[in-house]
Structures are given as C-alpha cells and as structure tokens.
Amino acid sequence: MLLRHRPEAAGLTLDANGWVPVADLLAALSIARADLDVVVAGNDKARFAIAAGTDGVERIRANQGHSRRVDIDLGLPPAEPPALLFHGTPRENLPSIMKDGLRPRSRHHVHLSPDVPTALIVGRRRSADVAILQVEAAAMTTEGHVFHRSDNGVWLTAAVPAGFIRER
Numbered sequence: 001m002l003l004r005h006r007p008e009a010a011g012l013t014l015d016a017n018g019w020v021p022v023a024d025l026l027a028a029l030s031i032a033r034a035d036l037d038v039v040v041a042g043n044d045k046a047r048f049a050i051a052a053g054t055d056g057v058e059r060i061r062a063n064q065g066h067s068r069r070v071d072i073d074l075g076l077p078p079a080e081p082p083a084l085l086f087h088g089t090p091r092e093n094l095p096s097i098m099k100d101g102l103r104p105r106s107r108h109h110v111h112l113s114p115d116v117p118t119a120l121i122v123g124r125r126r127s128a129d130v131a132i133l134q135v136e137a138a139a140m141t142t143e144g145h146v147f148h149r150s151d152n153g154v155w156l157t158a159a160v161p162a163g164f165i166r167e168r
C-alpha cells in the first residue's frame with residue numbers, strides 16, 4: 001500500500017524508480033527488519049524486491065501495480081511477449097472493454113497474465129462472474145505496442161485496443 005499507492009501518507013518519498021531505503025520503511029512502519037523479511041518472503045505474488053544500490057544502501061520497491069498518482073518509472077526494458085496473454089475481469093465490464101479496449105484505469109499499465117489460472121485469480125478479486133479475455137500480444141507488437149514484464153511475471157502495456165481482444 002505505502003510503496004504503491006500512498007507513500008506520502010507515511011512520510012516516505014520514492015525515488016524516480018520507485019525505491020525507498022529499507023531503513024526508512026522500517027522507521028515509518030515501526031517494525032523490525034525480521035518482520036519485513038517475513039512479509040516480503042511470504043507475499044504470494046512476489047510483489048516486493050529488495051536490492052542494495054551502488055551506494056551500498058538497501059532499498060525496497062513494489063514490482064508492479066503502482067497507482068497512476070505515484071509518479072515513478074519502473075525502468076523495465078521492453079520485452080517480447082508470448083503470442084497470447086490473458087486478462088480476467090468481471091463479466092459486466094465486457095461491453096465497455098469490447099468497445100474501448102483495456103484501459104489502465106487508476107494504474108500505470110494494463111496488467112495481463114501469462115496464463116488462464118492466473119487471470120482467473122485476478123478477476124475473482126472483483127467478481128464471482130469472471131470473463132477471461134485472450135489478448136493477441138505478439139500481434140500488438142507488430143503494430144508498435146510495447147510490453148514489459150515485471151519482476152513477478154505480470155505483463156504490462158499501456159492499453160489494449162479492442163481489436164486484439166476476444167473472450168475465451
């Protein structure tokens with residue numbers, strides 16, 4: 001939450017790539033390093049990365065999913081996606097998606113899953129009635145759309161035009 005959506009609520013400032021010193025986060029949350037390690041290791045989606053910078057300072061960031069209002073650049077290189085990627089969404093969104101395509105909404109990117117089971121899990125966060133969409137990702141790249149793969153395997157792109165989407 002703090003690292004992706006409201007860092008300023010805890011007095012934290014993310015650097016341009018979304019990193020914050022581990023020591024600052026521990027101080028802001030009043031928790032011990034061991035507690036943080038349990039959270040990071042136990043996270044089901046490997047949401048967080050910890051790395052030492054060239055200055056020797058250990059920093060932490062979220063791997064993906066930042067709010068658009070948090071102005072950071074993950075610095076992920078463009079990546080060649082597989083032929084198909086998947087997206088799980090409440091069925092009620094389908095008319096709008098088939099008209100306007102997939103939009104990033106409040107996030108920096110549209111999030112796409114590498115397989116159907118993962119897309120189902122994402123969709124079920126929001127609804128019991130989930131539609132699974134198939135996105136022709138490789139075809140999108142031939143028309144200039146750029147993809148990135150986050151460190152936890154989520155595929156990111158700016159938007160998906162409706163023509164590349166069909167329901168499975």
Ligand code: HQG
Binds near residue numbers: 065100
């Ligand atoms: C929908 C979680 C109508 C879109 C998950 C989705 C994921 C449209 C919702 C990650 C639309 C946005 C991302 C359109 C998009 N018309 N509905 N034109 N375009 N939508 O949460 O993909 O916990 O921002 O289908 O596990 O659900 O954050 O995106 O239902 O990996 O780490 O608008 O969030 O990870 O919802 O989930 P979200 P998402 P974290």
